[in-house]
Structure formats: structure tokens, C-alpha cells
Amino acid sequence: MDNMERLIKEKIRRELEAQTRRHFIKQCASGMGGLALGSFFLGCDPLKNEQKGMKMAFSDRDLNPLATMAPPFDSKVKNIIYLHMAGAPSQLEMFDYKPELRKLHDQPCPQSLLEGKKFAFIRGTPKLLGPQAEFSQVGESGHWVSDNLPHFKKVIDEVAFLKAVHTDQFNHGPAQLFMHTGSPRLGRPSIGSWVTYGLGSENQNLPGFVVLTSGGKTPDAGKSVWGSGFLPSVYQGVQCRSQGDPVLYIEDPEGISRNLKKQTIDAINQINKDEYAKYADPEILARINQYEMAYRMQIAVPEVMNINNEPEHIKQMYGVEPGKESFANNCLLARKLVEQGVRFVQLFDWGWDSHGTDHDNAVDLGLRNKCREIDRPMTALLLDLKQRGLLEETLVVWGGEFGRTPMQENREGKKMGFKGRDHHGDAFTMWMAGGGIKKGASHGQTDAIGFAGVDGRVSVHDIHATILHVLGFDHEQFTFEFQGRPFRLTDVEGAVIKEILA
Amino acid sequence: MEVLKQLLGRLHPILVHLPIGFLILGLLLIWHDRRKKELSKVLPLIFLWGFISALLACITGYLQYLGEGYAFETVKWHLWLGMGTALFSLMIYVRLAPAWSLNWLQKIPLLMLSSVFFVLISITGHQGGLITHGEDYLVEPLPHSVKLALGIPTFEEMPIALTEENWEEAQLFGEVIQPILNNRCVSCHNPKKKKGELQLQTPETILEGGENGNVLVAENAAESELVKRMRLPKNDEDHMPPKDKTQPTKAEIDLVAAWIDIGHPFDKSIKETGLKKELFLDFFPQRPNETYPDIAIPSAPVDSISKIKAMGIHVDPLNKNTSFLKFSCLNRPDFSDADFPFLLALKEQIAVLDLGGTQITDSIIGKLALLPNLTVLKLDHTAISGSTVLKLSALKNLKSINLSSSKFDAANLHALLALEHLEKAYVFDTPLATEGPRKLQQDHIQIDYGNYVLPPIASDSIIY
Numbered sequence: 001m002d003n004m005e006r007l008i009k010e011k012i013r014r015e016l017e018a019q020t021r022r023h024f025i026k027q028c029a030s031g032m033g034g035l036a037l038g039s040f041f042l043g044c045d046p047l048k049n050e051q052k053g054m055k056m057a058f059s060d061r062d063l064n065p066l067a068t069m070a071p072p073f074d075s076k077v078k079n080i081i082y083l084h085m086a087g088a089p090s091q092l093e094m095f096d097y098k099p100e101l102r103k104l105h106d107q108p109c110p111q112s113l114l115e116g117k118k119f120a121f122i123r124g125t126p127k128l129l130g131p132q133a134e135f136s137q138v139g140e141s142g143h144w145v146s147d148n149l150p151h152f153k154k155v156i157d158e159v160a161f162l163k164a165v166h167t168d169q170f171n172h173g174p175a176q177l178f179m180h181t182g183s184p185r186l187g188r189p190s191i192g193s194w195v196t197y198g199l200g201s202e203n204q205n206l207p208g209f210v211v212l213t214s215g216g217k218t219p220d221a222g223k224s225v226w227g228s229g230f231l232p233s234v235y236q237g238v239q240c241r242s243q244g245d246p247v248l249y250i251e252d253p254e255g256i257s258r259n260l261k262k263q264t265i266d267a268i269n270q271i272n273k274d275e276y277a278k279y280a281d282p283e284i285l286a287r288i289n290q291y292e293m294a295y296r297m298q299i300a301v302p303e304v305m306n307i308n309n310e311p312e313h314i315k316q317m318y319g320v321e322p323g324k325e326s327f328a329n330n331c332l333l334a335r336k337l338v339e340q341g342v343r344f345v346q347l348f349d350w351g352w353d354s355h356g357t358d359h360d361n362a363v364d365l366g367l368r369n370k371c372r373e374i375d376r377p378m379t380a381l382l383l384d385l386k387q388r389g390l391l392e393e394t395l396v397v398w399g400g401e402f403g404r405t406p407m408q409e410n411r412e413g414k415k416m417g418f419k420g421r422d423h424h425g426d427a428f429t430m431w432m433a434g435g436g437i438k439k440g441a442s443h444g445q446t447d448a449i450g451f452a453g454v455d456g457r458v459s460v461h462d463i464h465a466t467i468l469h470v471l472g473f474d475h476e477q478f479t480f481e482f483q484g485r486p487f488r489l490t491d492v493e494g495a496v497i498k499e500i501l502a
Numbered sequence: 503m504e505v506l507k508q509l510l511g512r513l514h515p516i517l518v519h520l521p522i523g524f525l526i527l528g529l530l531l532i533w534h535d536r537r538k539k540e541l542s543k544v545l546p547l548i549f550l551w552g553f554i555s556a557l558l559a560c561i562t563g564y565l566q567y568l569g570e571g572y573a574f575e576t577v578k579w580h581l582w583l584g585m586g587t588a589l590f591s592l593m594i595y596v597r598l599a600p601a602w603s604l605n606w607l608q609k610i611p612l613l614m615l616s617s618v619f620f621v622l623i624s625i626t627g628h629q630g631g632l633i634t635h636g637e638d639y640l641v642e643p644l645p646h647s648v649k650l651a652l653g654i655p656t657f658e659e660m661p662i663a664l665t666e667e668n669w670e671e672a673q674l675f676g677e678v679i680q681p682i683l684n685n686r687c688v689s690c691h692n693p694k695k696k697k698g699e700l701q702l703q704t705p706e707t708i709l710e711g712g713e714n715g716n717v718l719v720a721e722n723a724a725e726s727e728l729v730k731r732m733r734l735p736k737n738d739e740d741h742m743p744p745k746d747k748t749q750p751t752k753a754e755i756d757l758v759a760a761w762i763d764i765g766h767p768f769d770k771s772i773k774e775t776g777l778k779k780e781l782f783l784d785f786f787p788q789r790p791n792e793t794y795p796d797i798a799i800p801s802a803p804v805d806s807i808s809k810i811k812a813m814g815i816h817v818d819p820l821n822k823n824t825s826f827l828k829f830s831c832l833n834r835p836d837f838s839d840a841d842f843p844f845l846l847a848l849k850e851q852i853a854v855l856d857l858g859g860t861q862i863t864d865s866i867i868g869k870l871a872l873l874p875n876l877t878v879l880k881l882d883h884t885a886i887s888g889s890t891v892l893k894l895s896a897l898k899n900l901k902s903i904n905l906s907s908s909k910f911d912a913a914n915l916h917a918l919l920a921l922e923h924l925e926k927a928y929v930f931d932t933p934l935a936t937e938g939p940r941k942l943q944q945d946h947i948q949i950d951y952g953n954y955v956l957p958p959i960a961s962d963s964i965i966y
Contacts, residue, residue: 070819076793151956202816204833317956341832365966372964376956387952389882389904389928472821 061200064289065234066208068200071472077435078202079338079394080195080467081345083331083378084179085370086219087172087353088400090421091429092450093363094371096163097135097144100448101406105130109407113451120170120423121355121411128449129408132364132419141440148371151379157440158382158391159398159433160500164444164453167402167425167460172353175401175425176221178460180346181229182489189229189480190237191467192344194489197235197480198473202341204293205300207238210342212330215350226346230482234290237346240333243325246305250298258298265291304340307332317380331377335384338394349374352400356409356420363404363419382433395470396433397463403428406449426452430463436470436502443499461494469496511566514559518630521556524548525591525623529616536613542598549595556588563630572633576694580629587626590619636694660684664785670773675705678772678785679761683708686743686750705768718766723759732758753784794826795875795899799850801825806847813844820853826875828854835859839866849873858904859883864890871896880904882928888914895921906930906952912939919947928952 060067092098108125133146139156169175174184181188189197192209201208211226219225226237240246252261269288276284307315307329308322315322318332327349334345351370353361360366378398385391404421427446433439444456465475468489475494479486528548535541563584567577594615596602631639644652660681664672672678683702690697691712700712711717717728724730731742732755743749750758761767764775772782802825810817815837816830829845829852831837837860845852852873857866858880867890870876877899888910894900900923910918910932918927929935930952940951 068816068818070821072822074794074821074824147961150959150961154956202830202832204814313955317954319962341830368966372961376962380956383954383956387928387930387950387954388906389880389902389926389950 063285065232065286066196066201068202069198071199072474072477073472075436075470075472076393077395077470077472078199079341079343079345079390080192080471081334081338081347081381081394081396082191083347083374083396083398084176084219084349085352085374085398085400086176086215086217086348086350088175088402088404088423088428089352089370090354090363090367090404091163091427092131092404092406092421093133093148093367094146095144095161095429095431096427096446096450097146098131098406098446098448098450101128101450102130104128104449118170119405121409122405122407122422123410123413126405126407126410126422128406129363129419129421132367139440141442143440143442146371148368149375151375155379155382155433158386159431160437160439160441160443162430162432162443162456162458162463162497162500164427164446164455164457165399165403165430165460165463166427166453166457170402170423170425172220172401172423174221175423176219176225179399179401179463180221180225181227182461182464182491186224187229188487189231189235189489190224190226190346191464191489192226192237192346193228193231193235194468194478195344195471197231198478199343199471201343203300205296206304206337206340206342207297208343209235209237209346210337210344211237211239211346211348212333213239213348213350214325214327214330215348216325217350219348219350225348230487231480234286237344240301240305241325243323246301247297250301252298261298262295265295304336305333307336310336314384317376317384319376319380327374328377328380331381332384335381335388335390338385338390339388354404354420355411355422356416356418357411358418361418361420363421365418385434391433392435394434395436395467397430397467398432399430399463400428406451424451427457432466432500438500438502441500443497456499458497459493461490462497464490465494466497466500470501507565508569510562511569514562514566515630515634517555517562518559518627521552521559521587521591522623522627524552524555525587525619528552528594529620532612532616542600546595546599549591549598553588553591553595556584556591560584560588573693577633580626580633583622583626583629587619587622590622594619658684662785664782665787669779669782669786670771672772674761674770674772674775674777675766675768678782679758682750682754682758686748686754689747690743718762721763721765723762726759726762729755729759729762751784753781757781793901794820794824794853794877797875799825799875802827802848802851810844810848813841817848825851826853827851828856828878830856831858831860832856836861839863839869842866842869846872850875852876853899854878856880857884862886864888867891868893870894873897875899878902881908882906884908887911888917888934892917892920897921898923900924902926904928905932905934908932910934912937915939918949921947926950 138153178184196208228236402425405424409422468475691702698712701707719725734741935951
């Protein structure tokens with residue numbers, strides 16, 4: 001034994017001798033690198049990120065990152081349904097009635113409007129294009145709505161219009177990112193992530209932020225429009241499909257029974273629990289929680305995503321087409337999800353990019369089909385939420401990523417076969433309805449041809465500030481520490497649009 | 503000559519520090535030397551130079567007063583006291599210098615003279631500071647509460663107190679426009695600061711205008727500088743108030759514009775001007791949040807909350823500053839009447855209670871009546887038939903009840919209508935909504951029977 005001990009001492013001594021001064025300094029250098037790297041990750045420290053003034057029991061969020069939290073201010077609204085018409089719908093054929101534009105139809109666009117402007121496709125001097133729809137004034141509020149939306153006229157007094165929204169992006173991808181994350185570049189969390197982070201999720205069996213798409217195409221900006229950016233990824237949107245498995249890989253693989261799955265998860269969790277007993281790291285608890293939630297989701301998600309068990313009259317009201325991917329199905333699902341306590345439901349419907357290059361995207365043809373596809377479902381959604389007492393605690397937002405030009409598109413300076421309009425960010429229409437919103441209100445006005453806002457212009461940041469306000473947040477105080485500074489959804493801008501608040 | 507006058511005048515704030523330094527040094531040395539008397543040769547010299555520099559300060563000060571257009575009223579005390587200081591330093595020089603020996607002066611004790619002089623210098627210097635830096639310069643950084651405790655006047659906000667009853671009788675200028683200008687503009691445009699030579703505190707000064715002339719164009723707000731500048735983009739150099747100051751609201755700007763458009767009357771009541779009520783609505787007292795009871799209640803015991811949370815029930819405050827709680831049994835569909843007693847530990851705090859989709863029966867209603875501050879109650883998707891709903895009349899705060907998809911029976915409609923404080927009820931998809939009678943007369947309760955339909959129309963099937 002003595003020899004053995006001597007041998008070990010000898011080994012240690014040799015090792016130390018082999019350690020030259022150069023080795024030592026080299027190791028110091030990599031150590032410094034490690035320290036520096038550590039500081040990059042400060043933004044990921046969960047303890048630093050207690051929301052201002054929202055102190056909560058230490059354990060709640062550590063055990064479950066989706067635990068519910070009270071907002072800073074009173075709010076009746078707890079859920080959001082955001083209907084995004086991807087491709088940018090033409091406000092001039094739907095809500096922004098411009099009789100003057102009809103009179104000026106086929107006149108060349110005044111040069112003063114074109115100076116210093118950049119369009120996606122319009123070149124040279126385009127001609128003005130009169131509204132390609134009939135309009136009428138409806139409801140007690142007397143808002144103008146086009147005949148493309150006959151059903152929607154019934155709920156016109158429930159909504160508040162923003163007629164002069166503007167954005168600084170004129171291409172779909174950046175504009176969609178801007179509309180949903182407050183920045184036209186990648187990397188910022190979407191509104192849904194912010195909201196889920198701020199309020200948590202109520203239903204332990206369902207994700208707090210669900211995304212549904214229709215129209216045969218997902219948004220140009222990709223999944224970043226419902227991404228969590230620098231927020232923990234547990235807050236990102238979960239895309240559910242209305243065809244096949246609602247969530248990819250939610251079915252157990254062939255040959256694996258539910259029982260075996262349960263045993264597997266139990267075994268993993270047991271190991272994790274032992275690990276927790278040793279290190280007391282709350283991250284481990286969060287992991288245990290996520291495994292259990294995934295297991296519960298396997299039952300709950302297919303159930304809530306099944307529209308077949310809804311009564312016939314409800315299905316008729318929405319105009320659903322079971323088994324297909326449709327906006328109507330998604331609207332009905334949105335109601336079901338909100339009813340089940342899902343915090344943020346995001347609907348994307350593709351097909352609104354009415355350039356006039358073919359039949360399907362002509363403002364007098366394809367656009368009418370798109371309008372028909374959303375008219376009944378979105379009207380039914382408002383009425384259905386209303387009769388269940390859900391509308392007062394849900395905010396419904398409708399809009400695109402920008403608007404369309406009062407001029408007819410002349411791709412490459414040529415006259416085109418169909419009537420279409422180019423991308424236009426200077427003025428477009430959005431509406432909101434539900435809790436906290438003034439029914440029948442309309443804010444903002446565009447000029448005689450709908451080219452630019454002349455009164456009550458609101459920016460994308462203003463819309464975000466308003467959404468957060470309705471949910472009980474002060475958008476200037478709701479921050480997340482990242483890369484050494486607090487970040488906001490509204491960056492350094494945004495003002496709450498008080499004119500449309502109840 | 504004019505240039506020289508201006509230039510010398512502007513030297514005043516620098517020069518004044520010389521006599522202050524010399525004279526305070528002199529006073530300190532007098533105190534230091536009060537026993538040993540070793541410095542009697544130096545002291546007179548210090549006060550001689552103190553006198554000379556004080557004299558220079560007086561001259562430049564006077565030039566500055568002339569050059570920069572201060573009101574005499576503002577500088578009066580500083581001017582007299584400054585000259586007093588110069589004379590006093592001369593006097594002490596005479597008292598100390600061996601060459602002079604005025605008997606009466608020698609009789610006054612030196613330390614007493616020094617003390618008086620010290621006070622004099624302090625006051626003079628302070629007066630000067632007030633003129634250059636403003637009245638509240640020294641105390642400005644103090645917290646508001648300390649200022650109040652010390653009785654220091656803070657900037658006085660003029661409240662705008664219009665109500666549904668008095669708005670027509672209120673003076674348009676005196677009670678609305680003047681407070682707006684006072685609260686948003688006068689902190690810079692006042693007799694002391696006079697930024698841009700403009701003062702906005704009284705009708706006379708408003709009409710006088712500023713360095714660029716009139717700020718009002720009669721009956722033309724769009725051309726009036728006062729309104730134009732407030733409406734410029736915030737980043738514009740000419741935007742008023744400067745972007746780091748509190749901004750007037752849109753309603754305030756609109757009202758000032760409306761006042762100019764009708765010819766800026768100073769002594770008319772709102773009724774006499776004939777302005778529309780809409781313009782003033784923002785200034786009416788805002789309806790406080792009347793949804794939840796307006797009382798202070800103790801905060802809920804933490805262990806009761808965690809006990810209920812452990813049951814899988816959501817318990818959260820309504821907001822971060824209230825003790826009122828909202829409950830939701832969303833994750834506990836097996837919640838039944840037997841579980842209710844747990845909630846009683848928090849009976850005062852419960853304001854929103856969501857028992858939707860649970861196993862509760864009609865017998866729980868009597869117990870719900872024990873929650874005095876219950877405001878919103880959800881009983882949807884339950885077996886509640888409403889036979890005991892009248893017991894809820896004990897709840898003075900209950901405003902909204904959701905019974906949709908419950909078994910609420912038509913026979914119990916009268917009991918529901920008897921709940922005096924109830925404002926809203928949802929009964930969609932209940933026996934009451936499908937076959938029951940409809941409430942005919944409109945009264946305090948708004949009942950939503952639901953069953954909305956969108957009948958098919960021809961355009962539904964037209965494909966373009």
C-alpha cells in the first residue's frame with residue numbers, strides 16, 4: 001500500500017511539473033473567455049426578470065413558467081384572438097369608402113403623391129383605381145362597409161375601426177414581423193409571447209399561445225411571427241393544424257401504448273426529481289412540469305381541436321367545413337380555445353395580396369372570394385363569443401400587415417390584365433372588438449382618395465400599446481431584461497389609442 | 503458702447519465671486535485672529551480689495567440689469583444689498599486700517615460688525631442666485647413630500663373642475679383655458695423665466711405675445727402660434743412644450759383652438775360661447791372603476807391562497823394593487839359543493855368566481871351568498887337550474903352572472919329578475935333561452951339569450 005501511495009504522489013508531482021507557466025497562462029485565458037461568455041447570458045437569468053411591480057411568490061413561476069399572474073392594472077380582458085389577413089387586404093374594397101376616388105377613376109395619379117415614395121411594384125405614373133365594390137352605411141354607428149361583407153354589417157356596432165393605421169414597411173415579411181413583434185427584423189418576441197409571459201396560461205392541459213393558419217400558405221415572415229424571440233421559448237406560439245394531427249408528433253408512435261408512455265415519463269421524471277433533490281435547481285422542476293403537460297396535451301389537444309362535436313346550428317353559423325383547412329374552422333376553434341382558457345389565439349389567413357396579376361388576386365374577383373370566406377366566420381365568431389359572455393373578456397383584433405394603394409398596379413410600368421392594387425403602408429384599416437373597446441367607434445380619417453391618413457393616424461406601436469393597455473399593462477413598464485437592457489414590445493414608441501377605449 | 507455695456511454686464515456673475523471670496527476670507531481671519539492679533543497688517547488689505555471688487559461687481563451688476571431687461575422689482579433688493587455690501591466692506595476697512603481712526607467706529611466690537619456683515623453677504627449672494635437660477639432652484643431636487651412638509655410652494659396646478667351640472671355656467675377662460683395654459687405652459691412662460699419673452703399667466707400677457715409677436719390670431723387657431731406649435735410633431739425644434747416636458751392632451755389642444763376660433767373671449771361662460779359639450783367631456787370627472795366594490799379589505803392570508811392553489815384552482819389578484827381575488831376552477835372540472843368550504847377562508851376577497859364546467863348543484867348558491875364582494879359569477883356548463891337563485895339577492899355587488907349552457911329553468915326567470923344589483927346575465931343554451939318566455943320590458947338587467955343566427959343569403963354561394 002505504501003508503494004501505491006508513493007506512486008500516486010509521484011504521479012501528481014509529475015503532472016504538476018509538466019504544468020509550465022505557459023500552460024498556466026493559456027488556461028487563464030480560456031477561463032477569462034468563459035467569464036466573458038457568462039456575461040452574455042445574463043439576459044437568460046430568470047431571477048433578474050421579475051416584471052416591474054409584479055412580484056410573485058418565488059415558487060410559482062419556477063415550478064411552472066406558465067403560472068398565471070395578475071396584470072398591473074384592472075382589466076376585464078384576459079384573452080386575445082388576433083385575425084391576421086396575410087398578404088394585406090384592400091381597405092378600399094372593404095371599410096374605407098372613397099366616393100371621390102370613384103370619380104377620379106383612370107386619372108393619372110398626381111405627381112405630388114408619388115414624390116419620394118417607393119412602391120413594391122408600381123413604376124412610373126400609375127392611374128387611380130376607383131373602389132371595386134359598392135358601399136352602404138349600416139348600424140347605429142353609421143359606418144360605411146362594402147357589400148363584400150354582407151354578414152359583417154350585422155355586428156358593425158360591436159367593433160371600433162382604426163381607419164388611418166400606418167406602417168413603415170412595404171414588403172410582406174418585414175411588415176408582418178413588425179406587426180407582430182414590433183420590429184421588422186428577426187429576433188423580437190411576438191405579441192402573443194409577451195402576453196403569455198405577462199399573464200401565464202390558465203389551462204394546464206393546453207398551450208397558452210396557439211396559432212392556426214388557413215389559405216394554403218403560412219405567413220411570409222415564417223414562424224418568427226409567433227416566435228418568442230429572447231423570451232424563454234416556453235412562451236412561443238404552438239401551431240395547430242386543422243388537418244391531420246392538430247400538433248405534429250402528438251400521437252404516440254406505433255406500438256407504444258399510452259400506458260407505456262406514462263411509465264416512460266414517470267421514470268424520466270423520477271430521475272429528474274432525484275436530480276432536483278440533489279441540486280435544487282428550479283430549471284429541473286420546470287422540465288418535470290413540461291413533460292407532464294405534454295402528456296396531458298396528448299388527450300386535451302385533439303379533444304379541443306375537434307369541431308365535429310359542436311351542435312349543427314353553431315357549425316352552420318360559422319360555415320365550417322370539417323376536415324378541411326379553412327378560416328371558418330379556425331374561427332370556431334378560436335372560440336373553443338378561448339373558452340378553454342387559452343390566452344392568445346393567432347389566426348393567419350393567406351390570400352389577400354391583391355396585385356391583379358391573375359383572377360385570384362384581382363380586387364374585383366379573387367378579393368370578393370376571400371371576403372366571402374371570412375365574412376360569415378368572423379361575424380359568427382363575434383356573435384358566438386357574445387352569447388357565451390366571452391366577448392367582454394376577449395379582445396378581437398382584425399387587420400393585415402399594411403394596406404393597398406388607391407392606384408392600380410402597373411407592374412413594370414405596364415397595364416395589367418386584372419385590376420389590382422400594390423402594397424401601401426401609409427394608410428390602412430384595422431378593427432378591434434370586445435372587452436375594453438368602445439363599441440361603434442371609429443378613429444382616424446384618410447384623405448379623399450385614401451392615400452394617406454389626415455387625422456388620427458396611429459402607428460403599429462400604438463396598436464401594440466393599446467392591446468397591452470386593454471390587458472392591464474402599461475406598455476412602457478412591461479419589460480424584459482436582455483443583453484443588458486430592458487426591452488419593450490413597443491421599443492421606445494407607442495401611445496395608447498384612447499379614442500377607441502370604452 | 504452698447505456692446506461694451508452688454509459684455510461687462512455679462513461679467514457680473516463671474517465677478518461677484520471675487521468680493522464674496524475676499525470678504526469671507528477676511529471674516530474668517532478676523533475670527534481666527536480674535537485673540538493673538540497677529541494679522542492686523544493683512545486684514546485691512548483684504549477688505550480694501552474686497553471693497554474694490556465689490557464696487558466692480560456693483561457696476562457690472564447694474565449694467566447687466568440695464569442690458570438684459572430685468573424688471574426693477576425683481577432686482578431691487580439685490581441691487582440695494584449689493585451696494586450695502588460694498589459700503590460695509592469699506593467701513594470695515596476703515597475700522598481696521600491704522601491710518602484712519604474714527605472714534606465712533608472703533609467703539610463697535612469687531613466681531614459684532616463681522617457677524618452682521620456675514621449675514622449681509624449671505625443674503626445678497628442668495629438674492630443674486632434667485633435672479634439667475636430662479637426661485638425654486640435650491641429646493642427643486644427635494645422630494646415632493648419634503649417640500650410639502652417644509653411648506654415650500656410647489657408649482658401650483660390649477661384643477662379643471664367641470665361637472666355634468668356646472669359646465670355651462672363655468673367661465674371658459676378662467677375655469678378651463680387658463681388652467682390648461684397654467685398647467686402646461688406657465689412653468690416657463692412666467693414673469694420670472696419669460697422664455698421667448700412670452701408670458702401666459704394673464705389675459706394681458708397672453709395678448710402681449712412674445713419675441714416673435716402675437717401668439718393669437720383672432721378667430722384663426724390654425725394660424726395662431728400658440729396652437730400651431732403644440733400641434734407640430736414632437737421632434738420638431740419649434741414644438742411646444744419641449745418634448746421632455748409634460749405634453750398637453752389632444753382634448754386640451756382642441757379646446758384652446760376652439761377658444762381662439764371663437765375670438766378668444768376672456769369673460770364669457772361656456773354657455774355664452776355656445777361651444778359643444780363634446781369638447782369638454784374629457785374634463786368631466788372620469789367615472790371611477792365602478793365594477794368592483796370601492797372598499798378597502800384586508801389582504802388574503804398567504805397560506806389559505808397556497809392551500810387553494812394546491813387544489814389546482816387559479817387564485818390571482820385582480821391587479822397588483824388590490825386584495826380582491828379572482829378564482830377559476832378551469833383545471834378542476836371535478837370541483838363540487840363539498841369543496842366550497844375551502845373558499846370561505848377568502849370570502850371577503852373573492853370578487854370574480856368562475857365555477858364554469860364543474861359538478862356544482864343548486865345547493866351551492868346559498869353558500870355563494872356568503873361572499874359579500876362577489877361581483878362576477880360564472881356558472882356556465884353546470885347543472886344549475888336556478889331554483890335557489892333568489893338567495894343571491896344578499897349580494898349587493900353582484901353585477902354579472904353567466905348561466906350559459908346550464909340547466910337554468912324558465913320557471914326561475916322571475917327570481918333572476920328580482921336580483922336588484924344585477925346588470926348582466928347570459929342564459930344562452932339553457933331551457934330558459936330555448937323554450938322559456940322572454941323578458942319583455944327593458945329594465946336594469948340586460949339578459950343575453952343568445953341563439954344568434956346568420957341566415958344564408960344569396961351571395962354566400964356566388965363564386966367569382
